[in-house]
Amino acid sequence: MSDLLTFSITVFTGFFAIMNPIANIPVFLGLVGDQDKASKRRIAKSASITAFIIVASSVILGKYIFDLFGITIPAFKITGGILIFYVGFEMLMSRKSTIHNPGNAVKDDSIATSPLAIPILAGPGTIITAMNSVTDGGYIHIGIVIVIFALMILLTYLAFCLSDIIVKKLGKNIIIVIGKIMGLILAIMGTGMVIEGIKRAFGM
Secondary structure (H helix, E strand, O other): OHHHHHHHHHHHHHHHHHHOOOOOHHHHHHHHOOOOHHHHHHHHHHHHHHHHHHHHHHHHHHHHHHHHHOOOHHHHHHHHHHHHHHHHHHHHOOOOOOOOOOOOOOOOHHHHHHHHHHHHHOOHHHHHHHHHHOOOOOHHHHHHHHHHHHHHHHHHHHHHHOHHHHHHHHOHHHHHHHHHHHHHHHHHHHHHHHHHHHHHHOOO
16 A cells, blocks of 8 residues: 555656646736636637547557557656656756747647647656556556546646736746756656666666
């Protein structure tokens, strides 16, 4: 039971760091522009549902994808760790991640799918974090990851819906600090994945 609790906390921390609902608020506001509250809620809801379907499907079909393309777990962990470290490093350096934040976007409802759902919410880093969590797990672990990701999506949706209020209360400086802390956590997690992948590759 304690192992599952530790696993759940680790998964939640990973998702929270890479999705970072608070730090993504300025990105969301920048994309939706001056649209009314109803439109913002509709876009947030559509993006959240789309992101959940993408990541949940990746978790469920992850092992089949590995078998289909001949991907080994050590190779996945090393590559995924490097990618997650890179995203974390960019956040730590106060840069907008080029992986999760595309440069220009059309400001209409289509942004709910791209770039908001893909790649901001369900980007490569999020998918790799989810799939990495179940590489050695069974159906219970898959279920836990999906439930925790659903919780993260709900938190993200609420953060987007309350984005104007949150920015006024916290201020942009606090949001930037939160982003840096999450970036540090991601960089550490990415390094850990690389180390684990190397150990597995050489049977250490």
